[in-house]
Amino acid sequence: xxxxxxxxxxxxxxxxxxxxxxxxxxxxxxxxxxxxxxxxxxxxxxxxxxxxxxxxxxxxxxxxxxxxxxxxxxxxxxxxxxxxxxxxxxxxxxxxxxxxxxxxxxxxxxxxxxxx
Amino acid sequence: xxxxxxxxxxxxxxxxxxxxxxxxxxxxxxxxxxxxxxxxxxxxxxxxxxxxxxxxxxxxxxxxxxxxxxxxxxxxxxxxxxxxxxxxxxxxxxxxxxxxxxxxxxxxxxxxx
Numbered sequence: 001x002x003x004x005x006x007x008x009x010x011x012x013x014x015x016x017x018x019x020x021x022x023x024x025x026x027x028x029x030x031x032x033x034x035x036x037x038x039x040x041x042x043x044x045x046x047x048x049x050x051x052x053x054x055x056x057x058x059x060x061x062x063x064x065x066x067x068x069x070x071x072x073x074x075x076x077x078x079x080x081x082x083x084x085x086x087x088x089x090x091x092x093x094x095x096x097x098x099x100x101x102x103x104x105x106x107x108x109x110x111x112x113x114x115x116x
Numbered sequence: 117x118x119x120x121x122x123x124x125x126x127x128x129x130x131x132x133x134x135x136x137x138x139x140x141x142x143x144x145x146x147x148x149x150x151x152x153x154x155x156x157x158x159x160x161x162x163x164x165x166x167x168x169x170x171x172x173x174x175x176x177x178x179x180x181x182x183x184x185x186x187x188x189x190x191x192x193x194x195x196x197x198x199x200x201x202x203x204x205x206x207x208x209x210x211x212x213x214x215x216x217x218x219x220x221x222x223x224x225x226x227x228x229x
Contacts (some may be wrong), residue, residue: 032215033215035217037220042222043204043206043222043223043225044120044206044220044221044222044223045206045208045218045220046220047217047218047219050215050216050217052215091159095215103161103164103172104161104218106158106159107158108156108157108158109158109159
């Protein structure tokens with residue numbers, strides 16, 4: 001079975017604080033892909049990053065960084081020096097190499113509020 | 117135009133109405149998807165089209181009927197919906213290669229009265 005768990009339903013921080021969004025996944029596949037998407041109030045999900053199961057290197061992109069740890073099946077997302085524009089719902093997602101389809105499983109999302 | 121475009125953005129319909137949601141992508145992708153996003157529930161994959169052929173139908177009620185006339189367009193025909201079908205319906209597209217990211221439209225906010 002595949003599953004993505006985002007245990008944090010809502011997080012509220014003050015601008016300039018650092019914040020980490022947790023993501024834990026389950027899959028029996030050895031080849032899989034993990035994603036983070038951002039959903040601002042306008043509605044569309046915006047792709048942020050993709051990681052495949054063979055690449056455990058952490059990645060930094062500006063104020064965003066991702067920590068992928070296969071040992072704990074986690075793919076956490078940190079925003080450094082948060083800004084009001086970071087307020088959105090963030091989704092972690094899993095796509096595994098299975099036959100017969102292109103299933104991407106999404107977590108329930110974490111709603112981030114950044115206050116000025 | 118670029119990206120994935122969905123129309124209408126908002127739709128209110130009665131339970132006996134028939135309406136259609138439209139999705140158009142200008143990214144050259146060959147797979148398209150319909151997702152349902154309800155309040156306090158995870159994104160639910162409804163349908164997947166790969167090269168205009170339906171490859172996934174996640175036990176979606178027959179009152180939802182998808183149509184993919186070509187690789188750039190995807191429709192979701194709605195008929196005799198229930199109030200619990202009220203949700204944000206998101207269209208997405210991607211390349212066929214497994215593990216590629218999807219690009220989403222802004223969604224259609226559907227309210228069934």
